[in-house]
Amino acid sequence: MAGLPKRILKETQRLLTDPVQGINATPDEQNARYFHVVVAGPKDSPFEGGTFKLELFLPEEYPMAPPKVRFMTKIYHPNIDKLGRICLDILKDKWSPALQIRTVLLSIQALLSAPNPDDPLANDVADAWKTNEHLAIQTGEESFLYMYFIFTSLLYFTRFCLLFNNFS
Amino acid sequence: MAEIEEEDFMYDYEESDDEEDEDEEGDFVSDGLLREDSVPSGSKLKAEWQTLSPDQLSKKMFEIVDDVNAVFQLPTPHVRILLTACKWDKEKLMERYYAGDQEALFREAHLIHPKKRNPNPVIVVRAQSTSTCGAAASSKQEYICDICMMSYSTDHMMGLECGHLFCRPCWNNYLTVMVMSQGRAQTLSCPATSCDIVVDEATVLELLTDGEVRKKYQYLITNSFVQDHPLLKWCPSPGCCNALLASNNVEHEPVSCSCGHSFCFKCSRDPHEPILCTYLSKWLKKCDDDSETSNWIHVNTKECPKCSATIEKNGGCNHMICCNNSCKAEFCWVCLGPWEPHGTSWYNCNRYNESDAKSARDAQMGSRAALERYLFYCNRYMNHLRSSKMEAKLYEMVHEKMKELQQLGMSWVEIQFMKKAVDVLCLCRQTLMYTYVFAYYLKKNNHMLIFEDNQSDLEIATELLSEYLEREITSVSLDQLKIQVQDKSKYCEARRKVLLEHVYEGYDQDFWDFTEL
Ligand SMILES: [Zn+2]
Ligand SMILES: [Zn+2]
Ligand SMILES: [Zn+2]
Ligand SMILES: [Zn+2]
Numbered sequence: 001m002a003g004l005p006k007r008i009l010k011e012t013q014r015l016l017t018d019p020v021q022g023i024n025a026t027p028d029e030q031n032a033r034y035f036h037v038v039v040a041g042p043k044d045s046p047f048e049g050g051t052f053k054l055e056l057f058l059p060e061e062y063p064m065a066p067p068k069v070r071f072m073t074k075i076y077h078p079n080i081d082k083l084g085r086i087c088l089d090i091l092k093d094k095w096s097p098a099l100q101i102r103t104v105l106l107s108i109q110a111l112l113s114a115p116n117p118d119d120p121l122a123n124d125v126a127d128a129w130k131t132n133e134h135l136a137i138q139t140g141e142e143s144f145l146y147m148y149f150i151f152t153s154l155l156y157f158t159r160f161c162l163l164f165n166n167f168s
Numbered sequence: 169m170a171e172i173e174e175e176d177f178m179y180d181y182e183e184s185d186d187e188e189d190e191d192e193e194g195d196f197v198s199d200g201l202l203r204e205d206s207v208p209s210g211s212k213l214k215a216e217w218q219t220l221s222p223d224q225l226s227k228k229m230f231e232i233v234d235d236v237n238a239v240f241q242l243p244t245p246h247v248r249i250l251l252t253a254c255k256w257d258k259e260k261l262m263e264r265y266y267a268g269d270q271e272a273l274f275r276e277a278h279l280i281h282p283k284k285r286n287p288n289p290v291i292v293v294r295a296q297s298t299s300t301c302g303a304a305a306s307s308k309q310e311y312i313c314d315i316c317m318m319s320y321s322t323d324h325m326m327g328l329e330c331g332h333l334f335c336r337p338c339w340n341n342y343l344t345v346m347v348m349s350q351g352r353a354q355t356l357s358c359p360a361t362s363c364d365i366v367v368d369e370a371t372v373l374e375l376l377t378d379g380e381v382r383k384k385y386q387y388l389i390t391n392s393f394v395q396d397h398p399l400l401k402w403c404p405s406p407g408c409c410n411a412l413l414a415s416n417n418v419e420h421e422p423v424s425c426s427c428g429h430s431f432c433f434k435c436s437r438d439p440h441e442p443i444l445c446t447y448l449s450k451w452l453k454k455c456d457d458d459s460e461t462s463n464w465i466h467v468n469t470k471e472c473p474k475c476s477a478t479i480e481k482n483g484g485c486n487h488m489i490c491c492n493n494s495c496k497a498e499f500c501w502v503c504l505g506p507w508e509p510h511g512t513s514w515y516n517c518n519r520y521n522e523s524d525a526k527s528a529r530d531a532q533m534g535s536r537a538a539l540e541r542y543l544f545y546c547n548r549y550m551n552h553l554r555s556s557k558m559e560a561k562l563y564e565m566v567h568e569k570m571k572e573l574q575q576l577g578m579s580w581v582e583i584q585f586m587k588k589a590v591d592v593l594c595l596c597r598q599t600l601m602y603t604y605v606f607a608y609y610l611k612k613n614n615h616m617l618i619f620e621d622n623q624s625d626l627e628i629a630t631e632l633l634s635e636y637l638e639r640e641i642t643s644v645s646l647d648q649l650k651i652q653v654q655d656k657s658k659y660c661e662a663r664r665k666v667l668l669e670h671v672y673e674g675y676d677q678d679f680w681d682f683t684e685l
Contacts, residue, residue, distance in 0.1 A: 007317045063315055064345040096361040097342055098314040098332075103361075 004032050008058060011101050023105045025056065033058040037069075037105060042113040047075075054084075054108070056101065066095035067104060078115045086111070217414040217433070219403070219426035222390070225411050229393050236261060245368030246279055252354060253277035256397040278357065278366040280329040313338055315359065326375065328367060332360035339375045343367070347381050353388030354396075404436045405429035420444065420672065442671035443602045443609075447682070451605045455546065472497055545608040552601035559594050565638070566590045572641055578650075585650055589637060589657040596630040596660050599668065606671065611681035615674055622667040629660045 012032070015025045022042065028034040037054040041047030053072040059065050069091060071084030079087040090099060090107055220228055229248070236258055237247045253276050254261040264273045274281040310319045315338035327333040334342070342359045346352045356367040369389060376382050394400045394411050399418070403410045403425035410425050414433055422439030424430040431438060435445040443451070472479050472490040474497035479490060490497040499506055566586050573583045603623050610616050633656040641649065674680040 005316070007315070010317045061345065064342060090361075094362070096363075097338070097359050098334075098361050 007063060008032065015101060020102060020106060020109075023109060025101065025105060033062075035101070039105065039109055039112070042109055045113045047077075047112050052112075056104075058101075063097040063099075066091045066099075067101060069104065069108065077112070079111060087116075217412050217418065217423045220400075220411045220413055222409050222411075225394070226390055228413070229390070232256060232258060240265065242282065243368070243370070245370045249279055249366050249368060250274075250277050252392070252396055256393070278364045280365060315342065326371075328358050328365050328371065330358055330360070330363050330365040332358050332363055334359060336375065340377055343372055343376055343385075344378065344381050347376075347385045347388065351388060353385050354392040401433055401436060403427060403429055404431050420675070439598065440602045440605075441599055442668055443605045444675075447609050448602070448605060451608070454542075455549075472499070474499075542608070545604045549601055549604040552597050552604075555597050556594065556601065562594070562637075563587075563590055569637075569641060573646070576641070576646060578646070582650070585654050585657075586637070589633065589653050592657040592660050593630065593633050593637065596626060596633075596664050599664055600626060600630060603667070609682050611683060613679070613681055615670075615679050619667070619670060619674075622663070622670055626660070626663040626667055629656070629663045632656055633660050 012027050019025070022040040024038040025035045026037075028036060035056040035058075037056050039052045039054060041050035041052065051073075052075060055070050055072055057068045059068060069086055071080055071086065073084075074082075075084070081087075086108065088107060088111060090096075090104065230244075232251060233244055233247050236251060237244060239262065240247055242250075250261055250265075250273065251258070253273070254264065264270075271281050309321050311322060311325050311333055312319045313325070313333070313335040315334055318335065320335045324335050325333040326336055326339055338359075343356065346356050353372075356372065357363065358365045358367065369385075372385060373382060376385065394402055399414045399416065401412050401414070401423075403412060405425065405427055408425060408427045408429060410427060412423050412425060412433065414423060418433045420441060421433075422430045422441065423433045432440055432445060435448070437445075437448070440448050472488075472492065472495060475490060475492050475495040477490060477492040477495065479488060488499050488501050490499075497506075498508070566589075570583045570586050573586070574580065600623070603619075603626075607616070607620070607623070610619070633653070636649075636653050636656050639649070671680075
């Protein structure tokens with residue numbers, strides 16, 4: 001851990017001794033800048049009951065540059081794309097060196113509770129979300145998975161039809 | 169924009185608090201814009217401009233700031249930030265400051281309004297910590313810096329009027345990253361979470377320790393002054409660090425820097441009278457992708473299905489016979505199948521329905537006419553473009569001639585008419601080149617007929633001048649040559665002036681009909 005800034009050490013220490021509710025962040029044994037994160041789906045959100053794995057990496061410039069965060073678990077969310085990349089202002093232009101790993105993870109947790117369909121990475125999901133939000137929240141994760149199933153089936157069905165049309 | 173040596177943008181920032189301190193006028197006169205009359209151009213020039221060296225540029229910036237500050241009596245860096253927010257429009261700022269919502273003005277400029285300001289500006293020292301994350305101070309004098317999470321005594325902490333304190337090394341680090349890797353200067357804000365209060369240059373320069381970073385910062389500030397000020401432009405000539413300050417009414421006329429480079433003030437391209445910047449952009453794009461030509465080839469020619477020779481359709485009949493004598497294949501233009509099964513239906517292809525084929529034919533006709541029109545103007549434009557690329561050679565040739573004339577007994581002063589004539593020739597060709605772009609976008613009307621007459625007059629005059637310049641020199645006709653060349657070049661200048669004045673009159677009186685963009 002040579003050359004690791006005091007700030008990273010302090011942050012890591014606090015994450016371990018005083019963890020945020022519903023968030024578990026542990027540094028990698030080999031690389032102190034790499035964190036394995038598990039976020040619990042927030043209460044009253046369609047993700048309640050689910051657990052989501054993320055990876056968090058602190059680049060060399062940290063804290064002048066934001067940490068790099070990505071969902072490892074597949075998730076159906078308008079601001080998270082298929083590769084798990086997150087559309088969140090504080091991870092981009094609104095980053096401030098006064099923010100911390102803790103605040104970043106809290107913001108991601110909040111994003112799960114309140115998706116922002118107007119700033120989407122995954123446009124198809126955002127549209128589905130806009131029309132079905134109340135339904136999704138009412139019925140919890142099962143219906144969410146069900147919706148996901150319906151949605152993808154529909155997608156594949158349309159593709160199949162298109163393909164079929166080309167041959168006829 | 170040209171790459172500019174950042175060293176040229178050093179200026180001493182005055183940290184003094186007494187704002188009344190009048191700046192010595194120096195050799196730079198701010199009022200009364202100088203008219204540069206070295207450039208031959210249309211006589212209806214209204215716009216005036218002056219070249220500013222990097223030194224004069226920062227002087228100019230502080231002059232405007234001081235002007236406003238004589239009235240406002242605020243810290244100089246804040247006035248500069250307010251001016252930036254108003255695009256350096258002094259009158260607009262005055263109006264908003266005195267007649268408008270002052271607090272909104274400060275908010276927009278990302279500054280704290282003086283009424284809400286801490287009495288001790290720049291360095292804020294308070295009894296209790298005001299940092300956002302609530303990092304508690306361990307004692308009355310100790311603060312925890314939110315960036316490095318180390319505790320420091322108050323005199324190591326520094327903050328803007330928003331009250332967010334960070335340690336000096338963190339400030340330095342933060343500003344360095346922002347300036348060097350993000351190129352930010354004008355938009356540098358307090359590092360606290362969601363705080364958008366601007367870091368003024370006095371603070372930046374106090375905090376930044378590295379000379380390179382300070383230079384880059386000062387360059388960025390000057391650069392944003394030029395970019396934000398609507399009447400300032402960098403000279404686009406590579407290696408030139410000057411900027412040009414124009415008067416309010418700068419329109420189509422080109423401006424020229426003291427380095428000798430002329431350019432269009434609006435788009436920074438080479439002078440392109442009489443065409444407007446927007447139409448020129450469209451034209452250059454059109455020439456660039458050359459899509460029209462390929463489109464026409466696509467629509468109007470096909471390859472013979474048998475020998476692959478390119479065949480252009482030149483009649484209405486679909487029954488095609490390949491023009492390659494050794495092939496002579498017969499096929500249908502519409503479906504490219506062999507002609508035989510089509511039988512006697514010469515005008516119909518029985519594989520496609522007729523209306524489709526007809527509309528396709530109509531589209532072909534339209535596309536062809538448009539292309540022919542485009543090619544007409546494009547050829548003439550390209551012709552002049554080619555000539556303008558030969559300018560260097562032309563100057564060389566004339567230079568040789570001038571030497572010859574000197575050997576024949578003319579003095580150096582006497583032979584300058586040759587160089588003057590080449591200047592005129594090049595200018596006329598440049599103008600002619602753009603008249604074809606102008607004409608391409610013009611719809612036919614009576615004024616266009618006048619324009620075309622002017623254009624052809626200038627074409628003829630320019631060609632004649634060029635001929636005279638290339639003539640063999642014989643000592644007998646020496647004086648005559650001088651008179652003829654001078655006459656021709658004066659005539660060219662006059663024709664060019666007439667043409668441009670007519671075009672500008674049309675812009676002013678709105679008698680040009682342009683095809684929509
Ligand atoms: Zn610090
Ligand atoms: Zn602040
Ligand atoms: Zn220049
Ligand atoms: Zn222009």
